[in-house]
Amino acid sequence: MIAAPDRTPLTRDFFDRPVLEVAPDLLGRVLVRTTADGPIELRITEVEAYDGPNDPGSHAYRGRTARNDVMFGPPGYVYVYFTYGMWHCMNLVCGPEGRASAVLLRGGEITEGAEVARKRRLSARHDRELAKGPARLATALGVDRSLDGTDACAPGNSPLSLLHGTPVSSDQVLNGPRTGVAGDGGVHPWRFWITNDPTVSPYRAHTPRRRRT
Secondary structure: OOOOOEEEEOOHHHHOOOHHHHHHHOOOOEEEEEEOOEEEEEEEEEEEEEEHHHOOOOOOOOOOOOOOHHHHOOOOEEEEEEEOOOEEEEEEEEOOOOOOEEEEEEEEEEEEOHHHHHHHOOOOOOHHHOOEOHHHHHHHHOOOHHHOOOEOOOOOOOOEEEEEEOOOOHHHEEEEOOOOOOHHHHHOOOEEEEOOOOOOOOOOOOOOOOOOO
């Protein structure tokens, strides 16, 4: 008999560690999104680490701005950014405060509230595709810039929180280059995912966008 996931909330201490420790340790944890339509729960299956000043692929590589301010801490907060003029992506900030590191949530399995997620992801052919990719994940959970700066470790009725879930053993975790990252940051093998999980998104190398003529 498979044991039920541990529903103990993750504390700020969990996130107050180097990003390359936190990122693989998030696999198997449960993200809870509270909405007016009901709760949605997602088992995290794929992530990417971004390490601020040491990482050319990070939004914070060149310093603090209004857009990336949340990345500088405290740990345990949610950083949401808008990309390509149409999609939101969700990150969890890691410590120490002032370091500007964060983990991008790239994929997950909706374990509760799939009926709510389906209404937001009408193009998904199967439930395994509801949160398969960072933009799909944010869309399925109803995450946008209004949730930027949310404290995921706050007690009470936070719209986003993390539960202990069922951590994944190291022999079930793979890592490789991050998806779509260009330049020097593209070589870092800082994408982590659960082996053979159907909700993990396919790897795609960076492809330069052509300017419209």
